[in-house]
Amino acid sequence: MLLPKQFHFLFFLFFLALNLFAQGQGQVMPFKKIISEIEKQHQVSFNYTEDNISGLELIPPKKTLSLAQKLEYLSKKTNLSFENIGNQFINIYKKSDEPQIICGYVFSNADKKPIENANINLDDKTQTRTDSKGYFEFKKENQNTFLITHIGFVSKKNTIGNTDSENCLQLFLEPEITELHEIKTNAILASGISKNVDGSFEIKPKKFGILPGLIEPDALQTMQQIPGVNSIDESVSSINVRGGTHDQNLFLWNGIRMYQTGHFFGLISVFNPNLAHTISIYKNGSSAFYGESVSSVVAMSSTPETAEKNSFSAGINMINADIYAKYNLSKKSYIEISARKSITDFVETPTYKEYFNKVFQNTTITDFSNNQNVDYQSDKKFGFYDATLKYVQKIGNKDQIVLDLITIKDNLEVFQSATVYDIFRSENNILRQQNYGGNLAWKRNWNSFNTTKINVYNSAYELLANQTTTFENQIVIQENTVNNNGVNLENNHILNSKFSLNDGYQFNEIGITNLEDVTNPDFYRKVKDVLRTHALILEGKYNDTISRVYFKAGTRVNYIEKFKKFIPEPRIQFGYGINKSLNLELLGEMKSQNSQQIIDLQKDYFGIEKRRWIISNDSTIPIQKSRQLSLNLSYEKKGWLLDIENFYKKVTGITTSSQGFQNQLEFVKTTGDYEIWGTEMLVQKKMNHFLTWLSYTYNHNNYHFVNYEYPVFPNNFEVMHTATWAGIYEKNNFKIALGTKWTSGRPKTSPDNSQIDLSNPTLVYNKPNNTNLHTFAQVNFSSTYKWEDANGIQYKLGVSILNILNRKNEISEYYRISSLTNSIEEVETFSLQRTPNVSFRVSF
Missing domain, CATH: 2.60.40.1120 (Carboxypeptidase-like, regulatory domain)
Structure with a gap:
């Protein structure tokens, strides 16, 4: 148990x-x-x-x-x-x-x-x-x-x-994440012109309407209608943006920096107006990817945003003729060519004669004829041309290669002779100006979020003058050449529909040569300088169209090898839509520039294109630096547009040689700065087919040269008051525009008559820029009409008249001792007289 x-x-x-x-x-x-x-x-x-x-x-x-x-x-x-x-x-x-x-x-x-x-x-x-x-x-x-x-x-x-x-x-x-479209102001100044939320102006030449005096969408002529942009001598080679000189602007053609911007020595843009697809103009707040300028940026692109069919067009006006052709080689490649040439070899039109008189007044060429009055003879040849080539090839669905080439050339030959007191005298003048450029770009879309762009470019500029005189048995050769090479790398990252980030690297090498060779007496000088710059760029953007907030901030850090110097350049763009009609915009930037144009002697290069490019040496020729801030308020409702912008800008490191003085400072070598502040206003009204606008600009612009006896005085490019009005009518294919421009006179320096010894005249001046020229006023007209035949061929006829009232506007004035009378004489330069132009174009 x-x-x-x-x-x-x-x-x-x-x-x-x-x-x-x-x-x-x-x-x-x-x-x-x-x-x-x-x-x-x-x-x-x-x-x-x-x-x-x-x-x-x-x-x-x-x-x-x-x-x-x-x-x-x-x-x-x-x-x-x-x-x-x-x-x-x-x-x-x-x-x-x-x-x-x-x-x-x-x-x-x-x-x-x-x-x-x-x-x-x-x-x-x-x-x-x-x-x-x-x-x-x-x-x-x-x-x-x-x-x-x-x-x-x-x-x-x-x-x-x-x-x-x-x-x-x-x-x-597949993600469909794209940046929200930036809010643009509806047609501003004319159809085809708009203002982006980042403060830049955008011109679409193929959608361009009409402006007074213009029958073609010339980029550099059009931008002069924007408040704050002016040209004191009617030249596209002397565009002044908020008091800056022309060389302080950055002009880019498909990524190539252009050192020559004007044909006919400044009266016609070198950029074919029938070619560009998008032109962006920044007065302030430019992207950190734009360097080497202390003033504005003008970026032109001829690459279309969408695929286009084959096309051909040809046109002629009273100055030049041009052709344009685009041919699709396949579904993924096309070639595009354009060419333009002056017609002055065949005919001297009234337009050409007015242009010629305007360009060559008060130059050594007209001085020869003015000083000779016996058996004077002259034989002149003038011509220009430009041509472009574009090749685009898409590789697969992600890669694209674009090749751009451009060539520009102006050529002048003038032979003058006269017999005075049985002595034969002659002069043979040759002046050549040209710019070649090339850009090879590769773009890859890694995915919907990331894109890489790499481009390699070259720009070569040459200005050559050759003068041979028989009486003095003298030969004078002057040459200014620029060779600019660079590599740009840009990465774009879209983080989401509101945020994006861009980063990149840029390498730039610029070499400039100045040559002077004189016989009898013998003199030879050749100076070549090279500067290499590296830049790192980073910028981010926030764009919310729902809350109407736009913010973009970035910086580029430049490193100059020769000077072992770092230069940071921060940029900012901020926009806020207070409501659907009222927008606030704040722009700011700091920029620098290593090259500039100077004038050694006013008679260099015959006094026609007397500026030459030089490179900074970081001492007597400083690196130019700028800082700028602007605040804009715009109101748009029921066809009305009111735009007011206040700005402040300061540029340091300028030289007296770069400012074109023709007074007591002409031979003074010193450095300083200029400081400008002002207001730009635009009032515009759109009523059905009629558009009218009135703009006004006020600015106060002073030089500061601390080592000069007069340390502060008005800037040579100060135009204190500018008012512009235009009335434009566009209906169907008919367009007509009438407008007027009025500006206060630019500063000039008068001689001190109380100190002149008539027995031995010498120039003694008052304080620099102590007075002003007379006011400038001009009325302009233009009209175009377009029609199409049964075969789909389009025709366009245009007519324009500059300075309808034939007003004699003085654009510069200086003083000199006359060799004939041994006295002080006043030398005046005037704007264009009444100048007509007619154009005709065929497209299909």
Whole structure:
């Protein structure tokens, strides 16, 4: 008989044996708990419907089995199928229901992450959505196709007949993340001109309407209509933006810096007006990717934003003729050419004569004729041309290569002779100005978020003068050449629909040579300087069109090898839409410039193009630096536009040689700065087909030369008051414009008559720029008409008249000692007289 303790021990052993046997056979568990344990052990996620697993229980598989073995075990023990998606997601469905169920996962193709709440639109108009894992399913039944849509992604249509119902689909959507369109002011000044939210002006020449005096969308003539932009001598080679000199502006043609901007020595732009697709003009707040300028930026691009068909056009006016052609070599490549040449070789039109008189007044060429009055003869030849070539090749869906070439040339030859007191005198003058440029660019779209651009460019400029005189038996040769090479790298990263980030690197090498070679007396000088600069750029942009906030900030850090100097250049652009009609804008920038144009002698290069490029030496020729800030308020409603902008700008490191003095400072070599502040206003009204506007600019601009006896005085380029009005009518294909421009006279320096000794006249001046020229006033007119024949060929006729009233406007004045009368004489230069022009163009 067993004792109680022994009985208890045997009972415990029996219970333990039963328990071990039960564990060896496996304990039945709810199916949901089994797959939950598998999820934890193998880091996977099951997708299922509750109906398929409700009430299901079975013995779990051994934990030592692999994931695939466990799924095979579960499939054998149940009426379920298991689909393993990359050892990450596992779909569960009934074997009997397989043909009736379509399931899938939706991922972003950019980062391969699942897309939640994507809409699955079925043929029967019903919808379902993806869950947090991107999973969806629906009954096949009579469904043939389904459409997947989601905000920020390209919609994708799928055909069910091509799917394998035994496996869930893996679908990838392409992001449709693009920067929100920047708010632009509607047509400003004329159709085809708008103002961007970043403060820049944008001109679309192919959409350009008309402006007074212009019958073609000339970029450099058009920009002079913008408040704050002027040219004190009517020249596109002397554009002054907020008091700056022309060389302080950066002119880019398809990424190539251009050192020559005008044909006919400044009266015509070198950029073919029928070629450019987009022209961007920045007075302030330019991108950090623009360097080497302390004033404005003018960036021209001839690359279209969208594919265009083959086209050809040809035109002629009273100065030049041109052709343009674009031909698609394939679906992914095209070639584009343009050429323009003066017609002065064949005919001297009234327009040409007015231009010639304007350019060559008070130069050594007219001095020769003025000083000779016996048997004077002159033989002159003048001509210019420009040509461009573009080749574009797309490689695959992500790469594009663009090659741009441009050549520009002006050539003048003047032979003059006269016999005075039986002595024969002659002069042969040759003046050549040319600019060649090339740019090779590669662009790659890595994906919808990231883009890389690399371009390599070269720009070569030459100004050459050769003068031979028989009487003095003298030859004078002057030459100024610029060779500019560079590499630009730019990366664009779109973080989301509001944020983007740009970074890049730029290398720039500029070499400038100045040569002077004189015989009798013999003199030779040749100076060549080279400067290499590296720049790192970083800028970020936030653009929210819903809250009407735009913010862009960036900086470029320049490193100049020769001087071992770092120069940071921060930039800022901020815009805020107070409401739908009222906008506030704040722009600021700091910039620097290593090259500039100077005048050694006013008669250099015959006094026609007397400026020569030089490089900073960081001492007597400092690096120019600028800082600028502007605040703009604009109101636009019911066809009205009111724009007011206040600005402050200071440029340091300027030299007296770069400012074109023709007074007591002409031969003084010193450095200083100029400081300008002012207000620019524009009032515009659009009424159906009629547009009228009135602009006014006030600025106060002073020099500061601390080492000069008069340390502060007005800037040579100060035009204190400028007012411009225009009335434009455009209906269908007919356009007409009438406008007027009025400016206060620029500063001049008068001689001090009280100190002149008439027996031995010498020039003694008052304080620099102590008075002003007379006011400038001009009325201009232009009109165009376009029509098309039955064959689709378009014709365009244009007529313009500059200075309709034929007003004699004085644009400069200086004093000199007359060699004939031995007295002080006043030398005046005047603007164009009444100048007509007619153009005709054919396009197809």
